[in-house]
Structures are given as C-alpha cells and as structure tokens.
Amino acid sequence: MQIKELEESLGAVLIERGARQVRLTKFGEEAAQRVRDILRSVEELGDFARASRDRLAGRLRIGMIPTIAPYLLPTVIENLTRTHPQLDIHVREALTSKLIQELAEGRLDAAIVALPVSEPSLTEVALFAENFLLLRPDEDEGAPVPSRERLREMRLLLLEEGHCFRDQALSFCNMQSSQPREVLDANSLSTLVQMVSAGMGVTLVPEMAVAVETRSASVSVARFKDPQPSRTIGMIWRKTNPLAGQLRQLSEVVCRSADALRERPDRPRAVPGPKRRAGGGYSPKSRAPRKKRLASTP
Secondary structure: OHHHHHHHHHOOOOEEEOOOOEEEOHHHHHHHHHHHHHHHHHHHHHHHHHHOOOOOOEEEEEEEOOOOHHHHHHHHHHHHHHHOOOEEEEEEEOOHHHHHHHHHOOOOOEEEEEEOOOOOOEEEEEEEEEEEEEEEEHHHOOOOOOOHHHHHHOOEOOEOOOOHHHHHHHHHOOOOOOOOOOOOOEOOHHHHHHHHHOOOOEEEEEHHHHHHHOOOOOEEEEEOOOOOOEEEEEEEEEOOOOOHHHHHHHHHHHHHHHHHHHHOOOOOOOOOOOEEOOOOOEEOOOOOOOOOOOEEOO
C-alpha cells in the first residue's frame, strides 16, 4: 500500500506487477539507487560525528574474507574489546567481491582482504605478507618439494571460483582457472585439508591457517624455496569515509593481532605467523614446523 501511495505521489510506476513475479521498472531501479545514496549519506553524517572523537567508539562494521576470518578474527576482536571497550563490533564474512559491494553501499566501514583490489574509490592499507605452504598426504612427508612446473602436473585441490586465494594459487602455478580439472573444488580451507588427508591430492594453504586446519588431518607440511608464494593482507575502506583516521587506528590493532597470533605458545613454532618488518609490513620469511617435519626444495 505504501509503494502504491509513493507511485501516486511521484506520478510514476516503480514496480512492474505480474501474475507470478514483481520487479522494478527502469524508473524504480533509478529511484532505488537514489534512495540508497540518501541512506548512505545519512550514515556518513553519523560517521562525521563519530570522527570528531579521538578514539574508536560506537558501531564498527568490519568484513573479512573466509581465508582470514577464522584464524585472525578471534585475536582482533579480543584486542579491540580490550583496547576500545566502547566499540559495538559487527562482523561480516564474505568473498572479496561481496565485501567491496557492501563497502560501496555503505553497509561496511572497512574490510580485511588480500591486496590489491584496485578499486579507485577505496583506500588500501597493506598490513602484512603471508606465505603459502604445501600440504600433501602424510605418506609424502620427506619427499622433495615439487617445483611450480611439477605442481601443475599434480592433482592440485583448490577453493571454488570466487575465492581470491584460488586465483593466487593458480597464479603461482602459472595455471588458468578455465583449464579442465578432474576433481571437485572446495568451499573452505578445512575441506581442502581433509581432502588432502584422504589422499585426493595436494593443496596450498595460507600460513596462518596451518596450525588450526592440520590438527585433525594426516598431512605433511612443506615450504617452497624462495621466492615463496605469498599474499599481502590489507584493510580497505571508502575514500570518502570520514572515519579514515579511526580506521587507521584499527589497522594498527590488526597488525598487533597478527603479531600476537605468531607469538602464541600453542601455535607450532615451526610455522610461525608473518614476521613484521620496519614500517608496518611483514617479512614473508619464517621457519618450518616442529610437529610436522618440513620438507624443502633441493
């Protein structure tokens, strides 16, 4: 009823009504976009008020991609809760493309993703670099680590289309996503690791995920020789976001959280987290695990 009244007020039809479906007219789509712009402006007005404060406070809507969130998020939340108790934290886990869309629509304040995203409307701040390690079935422990050329000939298990980590793994192997594949792709790193444990193939895993994902899997962990495959983790937010100063504070909390994750006593010393270097970045060099003997390329 309210939509009908709005149509009468505007003198235009917003919705095309059919027997089985309802959809926006062209005018309705343009009107909906303008409404979203208005709502985002209202949100930013509140952000301007929050930006006048010296410390992070109030609602914080942050997104993370699935290959980061399970491993880094608990430590980030713990540190934010301790250092910024007035924050009301809302977390969203989604693929990079979805997070970028929600940032543009004003539904998120910031997101932690793999860089670069190359969106002109977004600010990118690099936080740390992280290596990829090779996971193989347990019986392959001690075997020579394959080169990237040899890896292309093996049954390489990957995340499904849409995950940036899939593209990064394929890039390391100089493979195209469109090449025919004999095995099913997975939707999570946990599934990938269990598939390797079952002897279905090999996979690459981000270093921060190894300690968690290999606890209940019969796999061997190996490191490639330099230059090792890696990714850069960073924070992104809208360039127009008035909370930019506070979000830079948040990026420092994320860096400290990555440090804390590396230094945790229950984390295998052989697979330390990314090491921070001067200027806020991290060195991709680290050592190999004690629990699982690490093979290296000859």
